[in-house]
Every structure is written in C-alpha cells, then in structure tokens.
Amino acid sequence: MRERFIKIPGLIDTHVHFRDPGETHKEDFYTGTSAALAGGVVCVIDMPNNKEPITTLQKLKQKEEVVKQKAVCDYGFYFGTSEENSRHEEIEVLNRVVGLKMYLNLTHGALFVSNLEKIKEHFASWPKNKPLLVHAEEEKVSMVLSLLKQFPRRVHFCHISLKEEIEQIKKAKESGLPITCEVTPHHLFLTEEDEKALGPFGRVNPPLRTSADIDALWKNLDVIDIIVSDHAPHTKEEKLSSLPPPGVPGVETTLSLLLVAVSQGKLSLERLVDLTSTNPAKIFNLSSDHKSWVEVDITESYLIENENLKTKCGWSPFEGKRVTGRVRRVFLRGQKVYEDGKVLVKPSFGKNICQ
Numbered sequence: 384m385r386e387r388f389i390k391i392p393g394l395i396d397t398h399v400h401f402r403d404p405g406e407t408h409k410e411d412f413y414t415g416t417s418a419a420l421a422g423g424v425v426c427v428i429d430m431p432n433n434k435e436p437i438t439t440l441q442k443l444k445q446k447e448e449v450v451k452q453k454a455v456c457d458y459g460f461y462f463g464t465s466e467e468n469s470r471h472e473e474i475e476v477l478n479r480v481v482g483l484k485m486y487l488n489l490t491h492g493a494l495f496v497s498n499l500e501k502i503k504e505h506f507a508s509w510p511k512n513k514p515l516l517v518h519a520e521e522e523k524v525s526m527v528l529s530l531l532k533q534f535p536r537r538v539h540f541c542h543i544s545l546k547e548e549i550e551q552i553k554k555a556k557e558s559g560l561p562i563t564c565e566v567t568p569h570h571l572f573l574t575e576e577d578e579k580a581l582g583p584f585g586r587v588n589p590p591l592r593t594s595a596d597i598d599a600l601w602k603n604l605d606v607i608d609i610i611v612s613d614h615a616p617h618t619k620e621e622k623l624s625s626l627p628p629p630g631v632p633g634v635e636t637t638l639s640l641l642l643v644a645v646s647q648g649k650l651s652l653e654r655l656v657d658l659t660s661t662n663p664a665k666i667f668n669l670s671s672d673h674k675s676w677v678e679v680d681i682t683e684s685y686l687i688e689n690e691n692l693k694t695k696c697g698w699s700p701f702e703g704k705r706v707t708g709r710v711r712r713v714f715l716r717g718q719k720v721y722e723d724g725k726v727l728v729k730p731s732f733g734k735n736i737c738q
C-alpha cells in the first residue's frame with residue numbers, strides 16, 4: 384500500500400517579489416508569506432525591485448521595519464545594484480542581506496545596470512563569500528561568464544530558461560567556474576504555446592520558451608542547483624491593461640507541480656528536497672533548520688483554482704491544472720504554523736534570518 388502522508392523539509396524559496404513596501408496592491412508581506420506557507424515554503428528571500436528600489440542602507444532599513452510586523456514565515460532580503468552604489472563600503476548593508484541582485488536586462492521596476500564599468504565594479508567589490516545573483520538573459524549569460532574570468536567569484540544565475548543557456552552553464556561548471564543556477568516551475572511546465580492561450584497572464588521575463596528548451600532543462604536537471612518560484616504578482620487589472628507588466632505568481636504552486644513530476648518519475652523525491660531545501664540553504668549560507676517540515680497528503684488530487692489561492696493577486700498561470708499532493712500541515716521552528724488552509728500564527732512570527 385502506498386503511504387498517504389509524506390514529511391519533507393520545509394521549502395526555501397530564494398526568489399520572490401512580495402512588493403512590500405510600495406506596491407502592496409499586488410501583494411504584501413502578510414499575503415505573500417501566507418501563500419508561501421500554503422505551498423510548504425518556510426523561508427523566502429525577497430528581491431530588491433520594490434517601487435523604490437532597495438539600493439541604499441536607508442531603504443533597506445525601511446523595508447525591514449515594514450515587513451517585521453507582517454511575516455508568517457521566515458524571510459531574508461537581497462540588496463540591489465545601481466550605477467551609484469557599486470563600491471559597497473557600507474558594511475552594515477552586508478550583514479543585513481543574503482546577497483546582491485544585479486539586473487542585466489530591463490524588467491519590472493527601475494533596477495537595471497548597463498554600464499560595463501559599473502558592472503565590473505560590482506563584481507570586484509561585492510564580498511566573495513556572499514552570492515552575487517544575476518538576472519541575465521541570452522547574450523548576457525555569456526557576458527557574465529566571460530567577466531568571471533577577469534573577476535573570479537561566486538555567481539548565481541537566476542531563472543535559466545533556454546537550451547543554449549543551460550548548455551553554456553553546464554560547460555562553464557565543467558571548466559570549474561564556481562557558479563550555480565536556478566530554474567522556475569513556469570519554465571519547466573509551460574511553453575510559448577501556453578503563453579498564446581494565457582495572453583498577458585503568461586507574460587514573464589524571461590519569457591516562456593519552446594518545448595525543445597523545456598526538454599533541455601529536464602535533460603540537464605543535474606546542472607540545475609535549485610528550483611525557485613520567482614513569484615512575481617501583478618493584479619488582474621494590470622495584466623489586462625494595454626501595457627501588462629511581466630511576471631507570474633507561483634510561491635504556493637511550486638511543490639504540488641514538482642510532486643506531479645515525482646509521480647510521473649521525472650524527478651525523485653530526494654532530488655526534489657535537494658532542489659528546494661538542501662541546495663538553497665547551502666548556496667545562500669542559510670542555517671538548515673531541522674525543526675521545519677511539511678506534511679503532504681500525496682494521495683489527494685485537486686485542481687489549482689484562482690479562488691483558493693492566498694496570493695493577493697488572486698490568479699495563477701496554472702489555473703485549472705490537476706495536481707496530486709496537498710500540503711496539510713507546516714511546522715516552522717518546531718511550531719505548527721499552517722494546517723488545512725489556515726495560517727495559525729500571528730503576522731510577526733516570521734523572523735528575518737539576517738538578524
């Protein structure tokens with residue numbers, strides 16, 4: 384008989400955009416972390432492309448104050464690169480963040496660095512023991528790989544989506560470069576065909592790709608270090624406007640989607656745990672907490688439905704998809720924090736992992 388419940392380590396989602404402060408009509412830290420718990424995620428690391436980007440110590444401190452009273456799961460922050468803050472002299476910043484995020488392509492928000500000299504300054508001055516994360520698409524991946532020869536350091540590639548990109552990263556890893564990379568569920572399960580059907584609700588950066596790209600990602604699963612949601616909520620109204628912003632929500636659907644892949648034999652449960660918990664903890668120097676876990680009913684099958692989601696934006700690109708494996712209970716630092724759709728702790732229970 385197949386076991387009904389499984390217990391796995393709580394997921395660590397190191398790539399979310401919870402929009403707080405500045406765009407809390409899309410999401411806030413309470414709704415975002417509630418959605419995280421519903422998805423079996425016990426710790427999130429939030430991106431710096433807030434309405435007012437997190438590129439100074441003052442902005443970072445303001446964000447810490449706002450978020451403190453709203454989080455129901457643990458969390459950390461990234462600092463953002465600008466063309467003015469490339470010297471990283473403010474040591475106080477370093478102790479308050481998990482890593483530095485650099486946007487090498489234009490996307491939602493004002494964070495974008497194009498000046499090569501400034502990019503080099505960031506590569507040279509950000510401490511070697513703290514990850515530097517890059518949003519790099521297509522030729523920007525090659526650019527980062529060649530910069531690494533001049534400025535050897537750890538770099539983490541966000542949301543790799545193309546066959547050429549994953550093959551380049553594979554080669555670079557084989558040559559000994561200390562790089563890591565992540566892939567999102569939307570790039571593993573949705574194609575450009577789905578984007579046609581989804582319209583603006585399938586618009587995201589990097590965009591959804593071809594089935595040949597998806598096959599290449601699955602084929603190179605051993606090159607992928609972590610799976611993250613890149614949870615990037617926008618309201619339905621914004622998505623239906625004449626200029627829909629890029630981004631799709633996903634923090635509460637990652638685990639169920641990956642469990643479907645497990646049930647289809649595309650992924651082992653052990654590898655799922657590595658990709659969503661063990662490896663993120665290693666890469667981002669997070670202490671892995673053995674008292675945080677998720678209980679999943681792997682026999683329960685259900686439809687992903689917009690009306691049942693906890694994210695404030697209220698929609699998912701996976702709506703209508705049948706998944707198997709329902710998160711029943713979540714324990715964080717030994718305490719039951721979530722059970723059968725209900726968050727059981729106050730909005731100050733979540734801790735900033737850098738403090």
Ligand code: DOR
Nearest residue numbers: 490491587588615629630
């Ligand atoms: O599609 C995207 N949305 N890509 C990004 O890099 C940013 C994100 C957002 O913040 O909405």
Ligand code: ZN
Nearest residue numbers: 518541542588
């Ligand atoms: Zn990005």
Ligand code: ZN
Nearest residue numbers: 398430613615
């Ligand atoms: Zn992102």
